[in-house]
Amino acid sequence: MTLGEKGSLMTTTVAVKDELARARAAEPAARLAEVVTVLRFAGTVDREASAAGMRVVIEAELDSGAVARRLCGEIRGLFGIAAHESTPVGVLRRSRGCLVRVVGDGSELARRAGLTDGRGRWLRGLPPTVVGGDLGVVAAAWRGAFLARGVLGNGGGPALELLCPSPESAMAMVGLARRLGVRAVAREVGGADRVSIRDADAAVSLLGMIGAAESGPAWARHRPHVRARVHGSRSAGFDDANQRRSADAAAQVSARVERALEILGDRVPENLRAAGRLRVDNAEVSLDELGRLADPVMTKDAVAGRIRRLLSMADQLARQEGIPTTEHALVGQ
Known part of the structure; x- marks a missing residue:
């Protein structure tokens, strides 16, 4: 693949996220599912000292300003809790990275969103309200996961891939994809849990269902054709690498x-x-x-x-x- 092709695909991934960030989910349950999944996939929860004592801080590091602004607006709209957008500091920030922080009301947000259990522990999977929701909730959850940690393939691997925070969250996304009629596979690569959709047509179908009806097909048109490959020792070599x-x-x-x-x-x-x-x-x-x-x-x-x-x-x-x-x-x- 040439440098130009790789850049074009990256631009298309960004275009998909920008289109998804403009999508509107009218039902409160669907809006909640999207916020919960973004926070679960991109968020971390921690405690830090303040003048009033220890406070819970929730941060979500995202690779798009449009996604960060959408998340801030939805947190305010659904929960009445302030969320602030900033640019991450340090050498680990992503090229278009934005950081969303909820300070002070972090524990309240986590509780009301269903991200913690009865003991205040961060869920390893997704809340039952998301996993057992209707198809609008299921689509919104996939939209949130893709906005948080989704990437489109370059023709040499899966068509669409999610980087997941835990094996439980990966399996939840596989089940939600199945409910949408799409086959997805959970796997661990180099210590990281991933959910992959290998078929480009299935990926386009999913992207259309979650709100990327224009940019999804545009990506597919620019995706290079994949040549048939001999597996076996070569695949093992890739795994070793x-x-x-x-x-x-x-x-x-x-x-x-x-x-x-x-x-x-x-x-x-x-x-x-x-x-x-x-x-x-x-x-x-x-x-x-x-x-x-x-x-x-x-x-x-x-x-x-x-x-x-x-x-x-x-x-x-x-x-x-x-x-x-x-x-x-x-x-x-």
Whole structure:
């Protein structure tokens, strides 16, 4: 694939998300399902100190300003809770990234949205109201998941793919796709849970049902044809390559985290220090495994959120003091 083709496909993915961000779900239940799924797939929940004591903060990192604005408006409209949009700081931000933050009312939002259980723990899957909703709710949930973590394929793999926060959420999306008449498959690749739709026609059908009736077919027209391939040893080679890339990425993050702890010293919040030490002491395990090793147990997106904030805080301080950032811990930097 040429650089121009790859850029064109990326632009089409953005166009699909922009069209979905303009879609309107009239029923409150459908609007709620979309918000809940965006927060579940892109959100992290944490606690931070304030003048009034500890407060719950919900953050959702999104790759589109239009999606972020839609989420802020829906949170205000459905719950009467303020949500603020900003640009993420630090080197981990996405190219068009936006951060939506709910501070102070985070626990209230999580409770009313059904994102926490009776003990206040973040759900690993999706709420029963979403999984058992009507087809309008099902379509809205898929729209939210795609807005949060969806990507369109380039012809060499799945036509459509979701990066999921947990195996439970991945299986929920497979079931919801089945209710819409679309076959999706859940799998783990390099420690990350994904839901894939391999057939381009099925992906276009799904995109039409969730609100991308124009940009979905446009993507399909520009998608390169896939040549038949011989599987077996070549597929195994791809799997090995994915595992090597995953291990290399984990090692690089571990090195950066170790540098971040050095930069911050005693100034690092204890919850971020604990997540950082967990990553450094278990440099080769997946985020899901890190969450299970934590005490108390956390979801992998909560672990990732804390590590992201740790690196961002350290890089900001390093720039202020004119010392090497965490990136200088990487090999070859």
